[in-house]
Amino acid sequence: xxxxxxxxxxxxGPDALPLYSWVAMGGAMVTVAxxxxxxxxxxxxxxxxELWSGWITSVDHKRxxxxxIVLALIMLIRGFVDAIMMRLQQALAMDGGGYLPPEHFExxxxxxxxxxxxxxxxxxxxxxxxxxxxxxxxxxxxxxxxMNSISFWLTAAGAGLxxxxxxxxxxxxxxxxxxxxxxxxxFTPGVGVDYWIWAVLVSGVGSTLTGINFVVTILxxxxxxxxxxxxxxxxxxxxxxxxxxxxxxxxxxxVTAMLALDRTVGTHFFTNDGxxxxxxxxxxxxIWGHPEVYILILPxxxxxxxxxxxxxxxxxxxxxxxxxxxxxxxxxxxxxWLHHFFTMGxxxxxxxxxxxxxxxxxxxxxxxxxxxxxxMYRGRIRFEPPMLFTLGFMCLFVxxxxxxxxxxxxxxxxxxxxxxxxxxxxxxxxIPGALFGYVAGYMYWFPKAFxxxxxxxxxxxxxxxxxxxxxxxxxxxxxxxLMGMPRRMESYANPDWQPWLIIAFLGACLILLGIVSLGIxxxxxxxxxxxxxxxxxxxxxxRTLEWSTSSPPPAWNYTELPIVSVRDSxxxxxxxxxxxxxxPLTASIHVPRNTAVGPVIGFAGFCVGxxxxxxxxxxxxxxxxxxxxxxxxxxxxxxxxxxxFPGRGTGIS
Amino acid sequence: MTTAVRHSDSEVSxxxxxxxxxxxxxxxLIFATFVVxxxxxxxxPGGTDLFSMTNLSMQTALxxxxxxxxxxxxxxxxxxxxxxxxxxxxxxxxxxxxxxxLEVRELSGFVASGAGPNRSGYLSAFFTLLxxxxxxxxxxLIWIGTMMMQLLLKGPNSRVLSxxxxxxxxxxxxxxxxxxxxSVVYLPELF
Ligand code: HEM
Ligand SMILES: [Cu+2]
Numbered sequence: 095x096x097x098x099x100x101x102x103x104x105x106x107g108p109d110a111l112p113l114y115s116w117v118a119m120g121g122a123m124v125t126v127a128x129x130x131x132x133x134x135x136x137x138x139x140x141x142x143x144e145l146w147s148g149w150i151t152s153v154d155h156k157r158x159x160x161x162x163i164v165l166a167l168i169m170l171i172r173g174f175v176d177a178i179m180m181r182l183q184q185a186l187a188m189d190g191g192g193y194l195p196p197e198h199f200e201x202x203x204x205x206x207x208x209x210x211x212x213x214x215x216x217x218x219x220x221x222x223x224x225x226x227x228x229x230x231x232x233x234x235x236x237x238x239x240x241m242n243s244i245s246f247w248l249t250a251a252g253a254g255l256x257x258x259x260x261x262x263x264x265x266x267x268x269x270x271x272x273x274x275x276x277x278x279x280x281f282t283p284g285v286g287v288d289y290w291i292w293a294v295l296v297s298g299v300g301s302t303l304t305g306i307n308f309v310v311t312i313l314x315x316x317x318x319x320x321x322x323x324x325x326x327x328x329x330x331x332x333x334x335x336x337x338x339x340x341x342x343x344x345x346x347x348x349v350t351a352m353l354a355l356d357r358t359v360g361t362h363f364f365t366n367d368g369x370x371x372x373x374x375x376x377x378x379x380x381i382w383g384h385p386e387v388y389i390l391i392l393p394x395x396x397x398x399x400x401x402x403x404x405x406x407x408x409x410x411x412x413x414x415x416x417x418x419x420x421x422x423x424x425x426x427x428x429x430x431w432l433h434h435f436f437t438m439g440x441x442x443x444x445x446x447x448x449x450x451x452x453x454x455x456x457x458x459x460x461x462x463x464x465x466x467x468x469x470m471y472r473g474r475i476r477f478e479p480p481m482l483f484t485l486g487f488m489c490l491f492v493x494x495x496x497x498x499x500x501x502x503x504x505x506x507x508x509x510x511x512x513x514x515x516x517x518x519x520x521x522x523x524x525i526p527g528a529l530f531g532y533v534a535g536y537m538y539w540f541p542k543a544f545x546x547x548x549x550x551x552x553x554x555x556x557x558x559x560x561x562x563x564x565x566x567x568x569x570x571x572x573x574x575x576l577m578g579m580p581r582r583m584e585s586y587a588n589p590d591w592q593p594w595l596i597i598a599f600l601g602a603c604l605i606l607l608g609i610v611s612l613g614i615x616x617x618x619x620x621x622x623x624x625x626x627x628x629x630x631x632x633x634x635x636x637r638t639l640e641w642s643t644s645s646p647p648p649a650w651n652y653t654e655l656p657i658v659s660v661r662d663s664x665x666x667x668x669x670x671x672x673x674x675x676x677x678p679l680t681a682s683i684h685v686p687r688n689t690a691v692g693p694v695i696g697f698a699g700f701c702v703g704x705x706x707x708x709x710x711x712x713x714x715x716x717x718x719x720x721x722x723x724x725x726x727x728x729x730x731x732x733x734x735x736x737x738x739f740p741g742r743g744t745g746i747s
Numbered sequence: 748m749t750t751a752v753r754h755s756d757s758e759v760s761x762x763x764x765x766x767x768x769x770x771x772x773x774x775x776l777i778f779a780t781f782v783v784x785x786x787x788x789x790x791x792p793g794g795t796d797l798f799s800m801t802n803l804s805m806q807t808a809l810x811x812x813x814x815x816x817x818x819x820x821x822x823x824x825x826x827x828x829x830x831x832x833x834x835x836x837x838x839x840x841x842x843x844x845x846x847x848x849l850e851v852r853e854l855s856g857f858v859a860s861g862a863g864p865n866r867s868g869y870l871s872a873f874f875t876l877l878x879x880x881x882x883x884x885x886x887x888l889i890w891i892g893t894m895m896m897q898l899l900l901k902g903p904n905s906r907v908l909s910x911x912x913x914x915x916x917x918x919x920x921x922x923x924x925x926x927x928x929x930s931v932v933y934l935p936e937l938f
Contacts, residue, residue, distance in 0.1 A: 237755075237758045237762060238758075238759075238762060302769060305765075305769075306762050306765045306766055306769070307762070309765055310758050310761050310762045310765065313761070314757070314758045314761060315758070340765055340768065340769050341768075341769070341772060343769070344769055344770070344772040344773035344776060345772070345776055347773060348773055348776045348777060348780070352780070352875065355864070355871070355875060356871075359864060359865065360864075360865035361864045361865055361871035361874070361875070362787075362789070362865065362867060362868040362871045363780070363784075363868065363871050363872070363875075365868075367789070368789045368865070368866075368867055368868060368871075369784065369787030369788060369789035369791075369867040369868030369869060369871075370787070370868050370871075371783060371784060371787065371868060374780055374783060374784075378776060378780070381776070722889060726889070726893050729893060729897070729910070730896075730897065730900075732901075732906075
């Protein structure tokens with residue numbers, strides 16, 4: 095490389111600003127305006143103190159969960175803007191039309207995929223786990239509350255790096271999988287791929303810590319009588335997901351670190367020359383990538399299970415089979431990573447995550463679908479928004495599953511690989527399969543978190559827009575995929591494709607209305623919160639433990655810890671008219687004090703990433719030193735808990 | 748209160764075991780990469796040309812001994828004999844630091860002779876494996892220093908002791924990884 099590297103600013107210079115296109119400039123300005131607007135509003139409302147002590151430094155799992163979900167929703171908007179920009183480009187791009195130059199289009203699909211997987215889906219699912227799991231098992235908090243806050247802030251730091259890349263420098267053009275040799279320095283010099291690497295690395299550390307935290311929480315902090323087979327289904331899926339995180343994320347850390355070394359130090363892990371081996375990247379990446387699909391999807395299945403049982407007013411059918419199916423899927427997910435490049439050559443095949451994997455997952459998944467159907471059979475079904483999303487999932491997932499089986503037939507696979515058929519297929523698995531589940535979970539637990547329900551009508555509207563928008567946006571991609579349209583096309587010359595791409599763009603517009611409806615729903619519900627607060631402790635006639643505490647719950651969740659003896663213990667208690675027995679409080683309740691350790695380490699992680707990306711070595715060193723001193727200082731702190739006094743309580747207010 | 752502390756202590760050690768498991772997978776994957784790349788010399792030097800038996804035996808002796816001293820430190824601290832515990836910890840620190848000095852000297856010698864990490868795929872994997880281990884040892888040294896301070900300032904209270912037991916575990920873990928490096932990376936080249 096022939097760049098100048100200044101000791102102070104590394105390779106950062108005025109040319110890092112996005113002056114190369116008005117679209118990029120606009121994106122940068124919106125990002126900056128959004129950030130400044132947020133700061134201005136907080137200042138104007140005089141809420142800095144509340145934000146700092148109520149949220150940023152909070153170690154309460156419920157608040158951390160809410161912050162994760164806020165992060166996920168923000169990144170959903172950002173990822174969706176990328177998506178609709180691509181849809182518009184492809185709708186216009188016949189014969190070189192459109193408004194995006196190729197390089198910019200590549201940045202957009204790379205950031206869309208990266209954001210949606212790492213900074214939308216991961217934080218969303220982690221947030222839901224954070225909020226619901228300790229409540230569901232009758233615990234006062236997670237096992238390691240401070241580490242929980244560190245996890246969140248590292249994830250936020252990674253997301254911050256992706257957002258900053260829009261303003262300072264560029265993002266990767268190498269797709270969300272960052273396959274070498276294209277992602278090596280010879281082909282992609284500059285900071286784009288480095289942004290991708292460090293965003294993924296920093297947040298990956300956070301995810302690993304989350305995995306450890308939740309395995310310990312679920313296995314060690316259950317209340318008396320909460321045996322494994324009494325646990326709610328969502329907690330089971332959270333457990334399996336967390337175990338997968340602990341085992342799978344090291345592979346992501348290793349593979350991205352090696353790519354970083356190749357790019358920054360000049361090693362030869364994945365280069366074409368010097369004895370590098372590109373196949374190693376594929377192996378390591380998919381050792382993580384295949385389980386990652388289940389990390390995202392299993393908890394969504396857990397939410398569907400809770401929702402189906404609650405809104406059918408029936409006990410979950412076949413609970414043990416659901417538990418075993420979940421465990422089988424989790425174990426299998428480690429044995430099949432090879433199929434991602436095995437049948438498909440070494441091209442960039444994101445599709446394959448959801449491709450043949452579907453075959454393997456098909457049997458236990460089939461079991462689950464039948465369990466849900468039997469749960470609904472002869473139930474009194476209430477069509478509240480979470481249930482709508484669940485039913486929508488069941489309809490759309492069948493299509494996705496069928497296309498997966500199609501993909502597994504070799505000639506079809508041959509004809510469709512790397513086409514939009516695969517784009518359609520994996521969106522078909524992950525939008526209904528994961529995202530619908532998260533949205534259902536968000537609407538389901540919202541009253542528990544804030545003490546009032548979300549507006550029903552706007553929830554239903556959001557659902558119908560998402561549902562129809564999804565069909566319009568992705569079914570055409572199956573068609574043009576079979577007609578042979580490759581994925582990642584910035585422009586094309588086949589006039590037969592264009593009508594379908596226009597339909598797909600209209601579908602994306604409907605999804606936009608779905609997202610807007612979610613926003614309006616939130617707005618309307620906050621406005622009408624008094625009316626919506628009725629019966630908020632147990633708004634859905636819930637079955638599991640979390641509905642037995644107040645909404646919002648006190649910081650310590652349960653003043654006297656419940657003692658359970660059956661599954662669905664809260665439902666049982668309502669049925670028999672006997673309240674759930676509790677363990678009398680013998681000592682005072684201790685809750686962990688707020689601490690700035692999490693945000694400081696997140697900030698330091700951001701500095702390390704930003705410093706290495708731009709070769710600002712002093713910044714990276716300062717970041718590392720800050721991590722070390724913060725951890726050491728923390729280990730000297732003894733007075734980390736305060737006594738809580740139930741009755742005078744505080745909760746999320 | 749005591750039961751609460753003991754309870755949370757078991758949570759912490761369970762969590763620490765999970766971390767070690769996750770870390771073991773991380774090392775396992777780097778080992779696997781090393782093995783796959785062990786013939787990718789790209790015309791550069793191989794282990795046979797580079798490694799020195801004396802250096803290897805000295806490094807190994809230092810690290811194995813330090814595993815013994817850290818165990819003795821833990822033992823002494825458990826019996827509330829702070830003086831001996833501090834001495835053993837200081838000795839562990841010295842042995843670990845000695846190991847690192849030898850490692851840095853060896854690796855920088857390789858770099859100086861043109862066999863740096865960007866010479867070949869083999870050397871990339873070699874350097875990465877060794878420095879990942881070396882970074883863990885450095886973190887361990889910082890941890891040892893911190894524990895000595897805590898023993899001095901706080902005495903052998905239950906939290907300090909429980910941290911010390913995890914430090915011991917961590918240090919043994921690094922020893923095991925080193926034995927892996929010894930047998931996978933060095934032995935085949937030296938014999
Ligand atoms: C909300 C509506 C969404 C729309 C309209 C949309 C649209 C798109 C489009 C147009 C592409 C590029 C296709 C191509 O390469 O030709 C794409 C790629 C992709 N999308 Fe989405 N998407 C949506 C949601 C999601 C979600 C929720 C996820 C994951 C959680 C996701 C993950 C991905 C991934 C991983 C890629 C591949 C990126 C790459 O090629 O490297 N998308 N999407
Ligand atoms: Cu797979």
